[in-house]
Amino acid sequence: MFDFFKKNKGDAPLDAKGLRDEILQFIKEELQQLDGGEGKYLKALELFVRVRAEELFNYETALYSAAPEKFQEEVQRIADNFALDLPEGWKLVVHYVTEFPEGVIQRAQLKVGLVLKSSGSPVMVSETSLTASLKVITGRAEQEIYMIEAGKGRINIGRESSVQGSDGSFRLNTIAFPAEAQESNKYISRQHAHLEWDEQQACFKLYADEGGVPPGNKTKIRTAKDETTHKLNSTQVGYILKTGDQIILADVAVLEFTTV
Structure with a gap:
């Protein structure tokens, strides 16, 4: 890590x-x-x-x-x-x-x-037992497998583990692809994509970030159901992930999503 x-x-x-x-x-x-x-x-x-x-x-x-x-x-x-x-x-x-x-x-x-x-009533933090894994199929990340838990906050994906944007804001990439680990990692954006747990729909969703939508580096999903490929063109619309779906980053890295 x-x-x-x-x-x-x-x-x-x-x-x-x-x-x-x-x-x-x-x-x-x-x-x-x-x-x-x-x-x-x-x-x-x-x-x-x-x-x-x-x-x-x-x-x-x-x-x-x-x-x-x-x-x-x-x-x-x-x-x-x-x-x-x-x-x-x-x-x-x-x-x-x-x-x-x-x-x-x-x-x-x-x-x-x-x-x-x-005071007056207990403060309870929402807990969900659902856990998922993201396995690096193609590309070189800091880990081969990442375990993520529902309700534990946003999981950022991008090049390098910690990034400072042009506006001075700081971003922590939980799933990081260091540039020095592999030459092709340079095509992955520092702010490429992120996952969030949707409490109402009880699912993990994948969102493209600024660096992961056209005309720059792209974010795609290859579905486990029929192996069709979907491109994420908006940062506002999340894609519901299912076991076996593959996340494709800039056509150089692939992560396979599995619920546990």
Whole structure:
């Protein structure tokens, strides 16, 4: 697996702003999983940070440790933008720990954990047992097989594991095709495609991103049912994946999708 704290260019660690963006993305994805408007019962959001001494300053800067209300304002802004319905008076608390407490929500690439505390009614995060795999049939990625879980957030696909866009935004490619691994990987866009779990339809959907639609690099699906090929021409329309479907990236890489 890639080293999350390495940028696309060079060996410089992720700066405080990039780190802040990733932590906010993590929080947003967990809040979006709250069922039935239960975000209104949120009493406190506790963030646990477990880092080495040399990493501490970067995390303290990212989380505005000198003025913690600023980070809470960032979370509230995300909640407002995505209609997450957080109650008035909710609190954000940051703990720096040597070990994560039991039951903390973690993300492998981040050295932070999350606990959502409720008032009046429990805050439940939607859980689904469905798991799927993506096996690299053609091309060279950082792994041969990727396991993905329903409801765990967006899974980006592209060239290189971490990418900074022209607008300064940071993108983490979970399924990454390093340019140095194979010459043909250069035809895969840094922002090629992504998968999302659709709760209402109970399925994984594939979306082409800006770099994966015409006239640039293309994203296609070869169906398991009849081996027909579908090209994704829009970033707004998702394709429902079924076991045996193959995702084709720029005609140089193929991933086979299987539900477990």
